[in-house]
Amino acid sequence: MAGLGLALALAGLLILPAASGLPLRPGPRDEVLAAALQRLREVFDIEELPPDVLPRKKPPQFMVDLFNKVADANGITRAPGLLESDVVRSFEDRVHVDQHHFYFDISAMEKGEQMLKAEFRVFKLKRTHVSRRSDVEVYELLESGSKPQKKHLVASRLLSVYTEGWEVFNVTQAVSRVLTDSSNHGFLITTTHVFNNRIEHNLVKFAKSQGTLQESRNALLVLFTNSNKRRSSSFIPSATIPSAKSQVTACHRRELYVDFRAIGWSGWIIYPNGYNAFYCRGSCLFPLGESLNATNHATVQSIVHTLKLSQDISTPCCVPDELKSLNLLYFDDKENVVLKNYKDMVATRCGCH
Ligand SMILES: *[C@@H]1O[C@H](CO)[C@@H](O)[C@H](O)[C@H]1NC(C)=O
Numbered sequence: 379m380a381g382l383g384l385a386l387a388l389a390g391l392l393i394l395p396a397a398s399g400l401p402l403r404p405g406p407r408d409e410v411l412a413a414a415l416q417r418l419r420e421v422f423d424i425e426e427l428p429p430d431v432l433p434r435k436k437p438p439q440f441m442v443d444l445f446n447k448v449a450d451a452n453g454i455t456r457a458p459g460l461l462e463s464d465v466v467r468s469f470e471d472r473v474h475v476d477q478h479h480f481y482f483d484i485s486a487m488e489k490g491e492q493m494l495k496a497e498f499r500v501f502k503l504k505r506t507h508v509s510r511r512s513d514v515e516v517y518e519l520l521e522s523g524s525k526p527q528k529k530h531l532v533a534s535r536l537l538s539v540y541t542e543g544w545e546v547f548n549v550t551q552a553v554s555r556v557l558t559d560s561s562n563h564g565f566l567i568t569t570t571h572v573f574n575n576r577i578e579h580n581l582v583k584f585a586k587s588q589g590t591l592q593e594s595r596n597a598l599l600v601l602f603t604n605s606n607k608r609r610s611s612s613f614i615p616s617a618t619i620p621s622a623k624s625q626v627t628a629c630h631r632r633e634l635y636v637d638f639r640a641i642g643w644s645g646w647i648i649y650p651n652g653y654n655a656f657y658c659r660g661s662c663l664f665p666l667g668e669s670l671n672a673t674n675h676a677t678v679q680s681i682v683h684t685l686k687l688s689q690d691i692s693t694p695c696c697v698p699d700e701l702k703s704l705n706l707l708y709f710d711d712k713e714n715v716v717l718k719n720y721k722d723m724v725a726t727r728c729g730c731h
């Protein structure tokens with residue numbers, strides 16, 4: 379019986395220093411506008427703005443599918459818990475050494491970002507003239523240069539040679555070592571193939587970006603991380619709120635569309651084009667009906683205000699009572715595609731507080 383042995387080792391996570399915050403690029407003349415855009419970048423946790431005009435490359439289908447799974451067309455999170463991390467970063471294999479080496483530059487990771495899971499995704503191509511199954515092994519390289527290279531087995535599995543499709547390897551431990559130990563020399567994929575007691579190398583192939591293959595089959599390193607940053611939940615671009623007409627309308631929710639094209643971010647944000655943040659406006663006068671979603675505290679405050687039991691007590695405030703998170707799929711400044719979840723970005727209901 380012919381045994382097919384296939385060994386993989388993966389190579390080349392280069393660690394570069396994390397991008398440092400740079401001042402806003404010249405552009406807006408107006409200081410207020412510049413300050414507002416700066417604040418907006420802080421809210422969206424964008425340290426370095428990607429170039430205005432990115433080459434219109436296609437985002438990896440895996441990332442688009444993930445966005446559609448967790449968010450609706452406006453980017454609003456469909457249900458809590460669909461995504462186990464705040465941030466999902468994808469890194470495409472870009473360096474072409476040969477058909478069997480895969481390199482990922484993960485320098486876009488930010489300081490303090492905590493990695494929860496790492497997946498190495500490769501598209502296995504089918505072979506028609508060989509059948510049966512092959513033994514696939516994934517190695518990380520522990521040394522560079524020397525031959526043979528010292529390596530460490532990361533994962534192994536049996537695969538059918540004549541099917542094609544995505545193979546996902548759990549490389550969490552290996553990538554953790556890269557992030558904590560700067561002496562790491564990356565990963566290398568090689569394949570060996572045992573057939574009729576003869577060892578053949580690199581018979582089974584995985585898709586590479588170069589050549590005739592579709593870009594959508596390009597190998598990916600996907601990192602699920604938590605940014606561990608407190609993001610502002612109180613951002614409301616007040617300049618876009620229409621001026622008050624009537625103060626007597628009861629507290630209610632109104633539309634507030636944030637258009638990424640108007641902000642000049644549409645070049646690098648893939649989805650959505652914009653989103654409705656909503657805002658709350660209106661009065662919280664006694665008696666506070668049930669629809670005003672008043673807290674007990676607000677009810678007491680409105681009574682004290684109405685009866686003038688104490689001086690300088692205003693009515694309660696009409697504020698967001700429930701907020702949902704927003705998801706953005708975007709190109710970072712190194713053209714990696716990132717899915718990020720921002721907490722408390724969309725007011726789903728208002729109330730008197
Ligand atoms: C991936 O590997 C990590 C570290 O070895 C492990 O803790 C985790 O459970 C694995 N995940 C899956 C889905 O197998």
Ligand SMILES: *[C@@H]1O[C@H](CO)[C@@H](O)[C@H](O)[C@H]1NC(C)=O
Nearest residue numbers: 629630631669670671727728
């Ligand atoms: C209060 O909550 C209810 C139920 O969620 C909602 O229908 C209503 O619009 C909310 N009130 C305001 C002022 O948003």
